[in-house]
Amino acid sequence: MKVEASRLKVQGYTITVAVAALLSLLPENSYAMHISEGILPFNWAALWFAIAIPFVAFGLYKLKKLSNIDLSFKPLVGLMAAVVFIISCMPIPVPTAGTCSHPCGTGMSGILLGPAISILITAVALLIQALFLAHGGLSTWGANIVSMGVMGSFAGYLTFRGLRALKANLWIAGFMAGILADWATYTTTSIELASGIRGDSPFMPLFWKILIAFLPTQLPLGILEGAMTAGMVVLLYKKRPDLLVKMGVLKLEEATI
């Protein structure tokens, strides 16, 4: 038991170091929706920080609590951390728009780990990206946590749980969760950007202008994110239904294939 625990600890450290190395090596021009350094005025940046901090703190608390109860979920946290890091650094060309953007992965991690731990993973990813990749920014870290971490994770989690409660099958629930997590992220980015940069201009027209500018890229990318999320959930269901039961994604009676 002790050996297993220390092995898992070593795995945890390994993934942290490896992910840090990965992120420190990724380039500056990752194509993303992260709000860059210096874009938001100080008061708006501070507000988004204030909103993000309790969620991150709760994620930390939840991770500690779960680690004390059961160490065996750590590989799943490691896997999801790698997935969120890779996905949020992966520019995908969208031919209908002629631009590049990336899915977020937070819908998937929100479903599988719960929104709290998903937010924590995203916060760490965004911090390392801001420090080493010039991707996002330290001053806009709070805003980016709120859009990608908080909104993405909660939208994915709540959509999945809601649709499952309505007896939707795993694929449909996962697909819709992925789509809505992606779209919620970009809608929140539009809100943050419009409120931060508007100056004396009215909020709503600028918000719609930014949101509509995101649409040609994010509509198809959201569908891709939905397919990825559904694929991952269904694959885990086929390979490790016990894990989904343990994480509270499925009820025990649903886990028999």
Place this chain on the structure above:
Amino acid sequence: MKVLSLKLKVQSCGIFFLTIFALFTIHYSLFTDTVTASDKWPGVDESVVEKYAKEHGREAREPFINTDQGDLLLFVFLLGGAVGGFIGGYYWRVLMVEKSSKVNSEEQKITS
């Protein structure tokens, strides 16, 4: 039978969307030569976030650490992909091979 036809439908939809995606990509890559290489395929951070911020008098500041220097960018992308893929693959194996065989052997013990 019904499941099979649904599966076929999903597969044909997938092939259709992939074909459309590939055609659009080829079209954009080959026939949009009026724009310069740097204008092609901008990220939405550039084409939306920074564009509208600039219009309203807010510009992005210099990054703290700049890794975009010559071919270093290509190298770090390759390295990043390899490291990320390794981490993901490693934990996938831990979850799908090692843990699942443990779970199976425990189940066998219980049933025997």
